[in-house]
Amino acid sequence: MKRIFCTVFLLGIVTGCVEDKPRPEGNLEVVPLQVVNHSFEAMEVINQQRKMNITVKHHIRDQDVYVECYIPSFTFKEKGGKKVEGEGHLQLSVDGKVVEHIQTAAFVIRGLEKGAHTFEIEVVHNDSTSYELKKSWNATIQ
Numbered sequence: 001m002k003r004i005f006c007t008v009f010l011l012g013i014v015t016g017c018v019e020d021k022p023r024p025e026g027n028l029e030v031v032p033l034q035v036v037n038h039s040f041e042a043m044e045v046i047n048q049q050r051k052m053n054i055t056v057k058h059h060i061r062d063q064d065v066y067v068e069c070y071i072p073s074f075t076f077k078e079k080g081g082k083k084v085e086g087e088g089h090l091q092l093s094v095d096g097k098v099v100e101h102i103q104t105a106a107f108v109i110r111g112l113e114k115g116a117h118t119f120e121i122e123v124v125h126n127d128s129t130s131y132e133l134k135k136s137w138n139a140t141i142q
Contacts, residue, residue, distance in 0.1 A: 052133055053072070054133055056068070066108050074087070090124070095117055122134045
């Protein structure tokens with residue numbers, strides 16, 4: 001019993017003193033933070049580098065286009081109201097014409113005519129000023 005205890009103890013010491021720890025593979029992104037307010041209980045920080053992006057996926061079924069948008073750290077609100085950073089809605093254009101203001105991340109464009117169409121989604125603030133964030137694509141309705 002004493003021999004087993006000594007073996008486990010020595011094994012613990014040997015494995016615990018390893019300095020070559022594995023590092024995660026892949027690209028790491030370090031984002032600088034700025035301290036806004038601090039206390040002994042909590043510290044509030046903000047991201048100095050607010051990089052907003054949009055990912056759009058679409059699927060065509062018959063004459064309908066199913067669209068799904070992903071915008072990290074964004075809250076969908078109805079058109080109108082104060083300009084609040086991180087809030088707003090989508091402005092949808094089809095063939096260069098604004099057709100709808102959308103307040104959801106997923107939606108369907110129904111009843112399109114057959115042929116080639118150009119779609120554009122622009123992310124806008126509540127007061128309809130642009131975030132300068134757009135995504136466009138082409139699709140053909142059969």
